[in-house]
Amino acid sequence: MHGKARTGRLLTPHAAIETPVFMPVGTVASVKGVPQDTLEELGAQIILGNTYHLYLRPGVSTVRKLGGLHGFMAWPRAILTDSGGFQVFSLNELRKVNEEGVTFRSHLDGSSHFFSPESAMEAQIGLGADIIMAFDECTEYPADQARMRASMEMTARWAARSKKYFEEHKSEVPWNAASEIPTLAAQSAARMGHPPSLDPPLSGHACQTLFGIVQGGMDRALRKESAERTVEIGFPGYAIGGLSVGEPRELTREIVESTLEHLPVDKPRYLMGVGTPEEIVEYANLGVDMMDCVLPTRAARHGLLFTSEGKVSIKQARYAQDAGPLDPNCGCRVCRRYSRAYLRHLYASNEVLAQVLNTIHNLSFYLDTMRRVRHAISLGVESRFLASLWSRPKT
Numbered sequence: 001m002h003g004k005a006r007t008g009r010l011l012t013p014h015a016a017i018e019t020p021v022f023m024p025v026g027t028v029a030s031v032k033g034v035p036q037d038t039l040e041e042l043g044a045q046i047i048l049g050n051t052y053h054l055y056l057r058p059g060v061s062t063v064r065k066l067g068g069l070h071g072f073m074a075w076p077r078a079i080l081t082d083s084g085g086f087q088v089f090s091l092n093e094l095r096k097v098n099e100e101g102v103t104f105r106s107h108l109d110g111s112s113h114f115f116s117p118e119s120a121m122e123a124q125i126g127l128g129a130d131i132i133m134a135f136d137e138c139t140e141y142p143a144d145q146a147r148m149r150a151s152m153e154m155t156a157r158w159a160a161r162s163k164k165y166f167e168e169h170k171s172e173v174p175w176n177a178a179s180e181i182p183t184l185a186a187q188s189a190a191r192m193g194h195p196p197s198l199d200p201p202l203s204g205h206a207c208q209t210l211f212g213i214v215q216g217g218m219d220r221a222l223r224k225e226s227a228e229r230t231v232e233i234g235f236p237g238y239a240i241g242g243l244s245v246g247e248p249r250e251l252t253r254e255i256v257e258s259t260l261e262h263l264p265v266d267k268p269r270y271l272m273g274v275g276t277p278e279e280i281v282e283y284a285n286l287g288v289d290m291m292d293c294v295l296p297t298r299a300a301r302h303g304l305l306f307t308s309e310g311k312v313s314i315k316q317a318r319y320a321q322d323a324g325p326l327d328p329n330c331g332c333r334v335c336r337r338y339s340r341a342y343l344r345h346l347y348a349s350n351e352v353l354a355q356v357l358n359t360i361h362n363l364s365f366y367l368d369t370m371r372r373v374r375h376a377i378s379l380g381v382e383s384r385f386l387a388s389l390w391s392r393p394k395t
């Protein structure tokens with residue numbers, strides 16, 4: 001497994017990204033509780049925005065007028081938006097799917113909306129992220145064979161429609177017209193394994209990159225077919241979607257490992273929506289280049305902190321008089337400055353600062369973990385040893 005890990009460098013219009021990379025989730029153009037300058041300080045190279053949420057509020061045309069997501073949220077580094085497919089999927093009872101697209105109701109005001117591959121591309125071009133995603137259908141779990149196949153085939157047809165629309169409209173990106181952004185040719189700098197790289201832009205303009213998404217439920221053969229069909233359509237990068245939807249973790253790993261075998265080694269591979277610190281290390285070792293997950297930010301807001309000594313539930317009374325740092329091995333601004341006792345007090349008092357500080361530490365822990373994984377891979381060292389850091393019993 002270790003031999004499949006690789007490091008690389010993806011050049012996007014706004015920033016170079018060292019891979020494997022963890023991408024913090026900024027659902028509504030905000031990583032909850034963390035200002036952009038702090039994200040920069042933590043070393044976040046690329047963050048995620050959710051098309052569904054931004055489409056509903058503040059709306060694509062507003063974001064476009066304000067310079068796209070980069071201008072709107074004052075974030076100079078790379079951004080990736082999802083296609084909206086997963087969010088619509090997670091509002092299961094409110095959606096209606098047919099060949100044309102998905103009709104759904106807004107969770108904000110109940111109004112009716114429609115996403116097709118074309119309109120999802122239009123929205124993502126208007127939002128102007130560096131990397132955007134084909135419109136897919138996330139298959140629910142569990143699903144029977146016929147359902148998994150039908151869903152996978154529709155995702156393949158939607159991928160072709162997404163690509164067609166994107167190719168015809170990619171020049172409409174908000175930062176392209178008055179662009180001062182230099183065109184960046186793709187480069188890669190792998191030290192081990194096969195380097196993932198992005199193809200250079202065809203024209204002299206920097207433009208977005210569209211990734212395809214592999215679906216196929218929990219069936220290895222369907223995943224293989226989905227990968228082959230998506231690769232045949234041809235994208236500069238590929239995502240594995242439809243996982244972490246309630247299946248056992250061992251199954252997630254099995255599907256990831258088998259799907260990776262069918263993706264081109266020289267293109268970036270993005271595993272959507274995973275995972276714990278142990279899992280992101282494990283997936284990087286399997287050859288995944290990009291990952292995102294709400295876990296570090298969401299858990300932080302619930303007082304669950306990831307540390308080099310294991311998980312800490314800061315609400316526990318045992319920390320009430322603990323003068324030590326949250327994580328003695330963490331150099332983040334929270335661990336350098338505050339005690340566990342203070343963090344516990346903030347949480348118990350329901351202070352906004354508790355959410356801010358907890359989130360900063362958890363993100364720092366995830367981003368540091370990936371930094372160490374990159375370092376280990378580049379040295380040719382088995383980076384799986386890092387995983388033992390979290391399974392070590394607390395003394």
Ligand SMILES: [Zn+2]
Pocket residue numbers: 326327330331332333334335336361362364365
């Ligand atoms: Zn820390």
